[in-house]
Amino acid sequence: MGGKSFRDVVERSKPAALMVLVQVGYAVLNILYKLALNDGMDVRVLVFYRHIFAVAFIGPLAFFLERKSRPKLTWMILLQSFLCGLFGGTLTQSLYVASLKLTSATFANALSNLMPASTFILAVTFRLEILGIRTASGQAKVLGTLVGLGGATFLTLYKGPDINPWSTKKDLLKFHPKGDHHQAMPHEPAKRIMGAVLAIASTFSYSLWLIIQAKISRTYTCHYSSSALMSLMGAIQAIFIALCTNREMNQWRLGFNVRLLTIAYSGIVASGLIVTVTMWCIEKKGPLYASVFNPLQLVVVVLLSSPLLGERLHLGSVLGAVLIITGLYLVLWGKKKEATVVAETLGAKNISEPNNKEEETLTLGPQNVCMLNGREEETKTNASMP
Numbered sequence: 001m002g003g004k005s006f007r008d009v010v011e012r013s014k015p016a017a018l019m020v021l022v023q024v025g026y027a028v029l030n031i032l033y034k035l036a037l038n039d040g041m042d043v044r045v046l047v048f049y050r051h052i053f054a055v056a057f058i059g060p061l062a063f064f065l066e067r068k069s070r071p072k073l074t075w076m077i078l079l080q081s082f083l084c085g086l087f088g089g090t091l092t093q094s095l096y097v098a099s100l101k102l103t104s105a106t107f108a109n110a111l112s113n114l115m116p117a118s119t120f121i122l123a124v125t126f127r128l129e130i131l132g133i134r135t136a137s138g139q140a141k142v143l144g145t146l147v148g149l150g151g152a153t154f155l156t157l158y159k160g161p162d163i164n165p166w167s168t169k170k171d172l173l174k175f176h177p178k179g180d181h182h183q184a185m186p187h188e189p190a191k192r193i194m195g196a197v198l199a200i201a202s203t204f205s206y207s208l209w210l211i212i213q214a215k216i217s218r219t220y221t222c223h224y225s226s227s228a229l230m231s232l233m234g235a236i237q238a239i240f241i242a243l244c245t246n247r248e249m250n251q252w253r254l255g256f257n258v259r260l261l262t263i264a265y266s267g268i269v270a271s272g273l274i275v276t277v278t279m280w281c282i283e284k285k286g287p288l289y290a291s292v293f294n295p296l297q298l299v300v301v302v303l304l305s306s307p308l309l310g311e312r313l314h315l316g317s318v319l320g321a322v323l324i325i326t327g328l329y330l331v332l333w334g335k336k337k338e339a340t341v342v343a344e345t346l347g348a349k350n351i352s353e354p355n356n357k358e359e360e361t362l363t364l365g366p367q368n369v370c371m372l373n374g375r376e377e378e379t380k381t382n383a384s385m386p
Contacts, residue, residue, distance in 0.1 A: 015281045019293040022281070025274050027300035029266055030105040032291040034309055036262035037101045041253045044242035047093045047265060049254070051085075051235035053267020055228055070222045077363070080216040085233025088209030090241070094236075095202035103195035105305040106313065106327025110321040111152055111199035114233050116291070117145040117201070119207035128211065137341065141188035142333030148327025156196040163313045223279060231271065291332055295325045 004085055036046060062070075071077075100108045123129035132138030213226075254260045278369055282290050298321060305311045 004017075006120045013286050015289070018277050018301055019177060019281050019290060020296065022278055023293050023297040024300050026297050027109075027268060027304060029270050030100070030109055030301050031304050031308060031346060032258070032262040032265055033097055033100055034105050034305070035258045037097065037374060039258055041259050041262075042242065042246045043097045043101060043138075044238060044245060045251050046097060046259075046266075048235060048238035048242050049263035050093065050266040050271065051089060051231045051238055052265055054231040054271035057237060057268045057272040058224055058228040058231060062222065062228045066222040066225050070225050071220055077216065077220050077229075080212060081229045082237075083212050084209055084216065084226075084230045085235075086237055087205045087212065089230060089234030090237040092202050092209065094238075094241075095198045095205060099198035099202065101193045102191045102198070105301050105309065106298070106311060106312045106317055106321075108193065108199050109194075110155055110317065110324055112203060113298065113321075113324045113328050114148050114152055114200060114203045115181050115206060115294075116328055116335075117148040118203040120331060121174060122204065122207050122211060124384065125257045126211065132338070135338075135341075137334040137338035138170065140330050140337065144327040144332075144334060146327070149331060150323050151320045151323025151325075152196065152200060153320075154296055154323060155317055158316035158320070160315030160317075160319070163315060216241075219241055220350025227275065229270075246291040292329075293358055295328065298325070 033046075035160060037043070070154060096112065099111070120129065124131050130138075131142070132140060216226065254263075302313060306313050
């Protein structure tokens with residue numbers, strides 16, 4: 001009896017434990033990104049190699065696990081996959097990593113929590129979602145969006161005094177002389193503002209991907225194949241951009257160093273294992289449950305970046321991040337409230353399958369980028385991958 005009870009506790013705790021590990025995994029990715037960039041690695045080359053490693057890992061899984069259930073590949077699917085690779089892969093990752101290069105891991109990661117707000121703005125703009133300003137859910141989403149944007153503005157424009165919670169630091173950046181340690185820190189207002197613009201642009205790009213992915217998921221339901229196809233398209237786009245902007249052979253050579261570690265981790269662990277784990281958790285608990293864990297990534301980044309990278313934590317960053325996370329939870333609460341009202345209304349009309357899954361997906365966030373590929377969001381129904 002006791003053994004059965006213990007197993008039940010373990011099973012109930014598994015989704016939460018896995019989502020904590022997911023956020024820790026993405027936080028580690030931020031640290032590795034920063035180390036590779038400080039080592040002098042080009043942003044576009046890094047993004048290209050991440051896609052290649054992702055294809056190499058996910059491709060065989062898609063071939064063996066979905067070869068009997070995979071729908072026919074059409075020109076429309078290819079076009080939609082190209083757009084998914086562009087907005088969900090190449091642009092999102094390039095913009096985010098560029099922001100990370102100009103600012104800090106804490107700064108860029110805090111702004112990535114604007115994802116639900118940016119998705120809500122685009123969904124209303126494209127008339128995929130009703131504003132509903134007279135309802136409690138609509139008011140919560142609008143207020144959350146405004147609070148999040150206010151937090152982003154505060155984070156960008158106000159720096160404030162340093163906060164140093166650790167007395168000892170192991171600055172790993174100093175071991176990579178090719179990079180410019182001082183340029184990586186957000187000392188200059190111009191870099192701070194440009195980094196914020198790039199980070200916010202990456203959230204809007206990711207939000208566009210969510211909208212497109214919701215469409216492709218209806219006809220191309222094999223998520224491994226969809227992920228592999230998206231990564232392949234992203235790799236084609238990334239290598240074209242990289243070759244046009246950087247033809248130095250030194251940038252393309254890989255040795256047994258932090259660059260190889262970063263791209264292997266980002267392609268295999270972040271775009272492969274973490275995505276699969278996140279999809280499993282979403283399938284068990286839903287997207288809102290997964291989204292609740294996103295701010296934990298920021299906490300882990302702060303705990304790691306300050307002692308390991310020597311990044312200075314400022315009062316403005318803390319206060320801005322608090323506002324952004326508050327806005328995130330307001331938007332998520334509004335989406336949950338809206339989904340509950342819709343389910344009750346449809347249930348009263350004896351409709352057993354409420355079709356609010358696509359809108360639920362639009363609340364998801366983080367930085368990683370192949371994250372919810374191909375699950376009709378979810379009846380899978382986020383992230384996270386950044």
